[in-house]
Amino acid sequence: MKSFTYQRVTTALDAAKAADKTPGSKFIAGGTNLLDLMKLQIEKPAHLIDISKTGLNKIELNTDGGLRIGAMVNNTDLASHNVVRRDYGLLARALLSGASGQLRNKATTSGNLLQRTRCPYFYDTNQLCNKRVPGSGCAAIAGFSRQLAIIGSSDHCIATHPSDMAVAMRALDATVETVNVRGEHRKIPIADLYLLPGSTPHLENTLQPGEIITSVLLPPPIGGKQIYQKIRDRASYAFATISVGAIIYPDGSGKLALGGVAAKPWRIEQAEALLPKGSKLVTERLLAGARPTGENQYKIMLVERTIESVIQQAKR
């Protein structure tokens, strides 16, 4: 790990100001992803701003009937919150399917959203990676790519976003609230938070330098059968090969987002209109323009069959 200086802040605004003042700084919350990357010298911040004690660890009922989730709420507390379990089952299920008990106790809501890819070529500093070293090339495309992206990818990057929680947040139309160094607040629909790789895969989201997430807003409960189905290589404690987060209504309509297929939770609203017509048509529309590698082409059929499984579960 490279040496760094460290400071604690007590408010999000102080964090934004500290980041503005100190070039090369990074925020640290739970640290479960950042420290891992720092040990491998993939991340090399000169200064860490500890935001874990900024008081953003509350879950509150919003005036519109939705929820305001503080950015520092850990994954365990979010998944076990009574209202989340009762009204946002998809979110609770997605959280519980991710990581381990130890990690969920530490990992935060905003940290989960902003975690980096687990592409093995990003993690191996001996390999070429445009996300880690812009312009260096991508060893993953011609490499072992069975876990990697099939859609929204580019000739520069086929990394996926690893979060389960973000898939649920996308299907539930969450909004991210931020503050910047000037104290200005901004609301970013989660649909607009993530960037696709294009020719700049090192740019992963639309946050401005120093802008910090303070909370995540969930709209009022939308009911329906809420299902998160995750396909992975072992039964627990593994990242998704693919996942489907869905809300299905008795008439067969619904909403759904995919994990494990792109650099962001993948949702195409027009595809959802086809839900009553079955998984095949939904998948065709949802994955139109997919560009899988030879190794991960299987994911297209896996998506279709997992959507079918979710539709059938909703009927029970």
Add this chain to the structure above:
Amino acid sequence: MENDNRLKLSRREMIIGTTAAISAIAATKLTSIEAGESNKIALADVSFVVNGKKQHLALDTRTTLLDALREHLKLNGTKKGCDHGQCGACTVMVNGRRINSCLSLALQHEDDNIVTIEGLGSPDKLHAMQAAFIKHDAYQCGYCTPGQICSAVAVINEINSGIPSHVSTNLNQSPILNNDEIGERMSGNICRCGAYSNIVEAITEVASKAVKKAR
């Protein structure tokens, strides 16, 4: 025989001696590398409670909670396995919750209350979970065991406080205690000897009593 005196070193003393010799060589190299890159070491203070005792440390900012426990406080019970949050050998409890101490900076634990395997029980007065691990032969090499035991104690607290898991069939009911629940909740602790079935038996025994007590 005179020669036998040399063999009276304990395994730990032997390892400490050997490691110190290696560290001495490594430290020399490190100093020269750092001088070359003019890589300054930043220090900072932190205070927390470990096993009921207040501790004040001045640490290299890079020190993880795991290294603070092992290298600075000499609490060697907590083990370093992968050092990347994948194996669970470093599991300790912070403010009543289990975490991977390898993926946490010591500096982030100002005022926290930390419990390690040394704080759960002692050879004279074992924690119920430690006794159950011995009774059920829930280990072979023992390296993952402190992490397994800390995790297991926390799992029972989690079940008792109603935290659901991936395998809980109903999110709105209290989780029940069965092999599936224990397996899922313990998935962050790897045992490369494969003592899993006995680990589950040990946890089941303690949990059954703990859950009964709670009711």
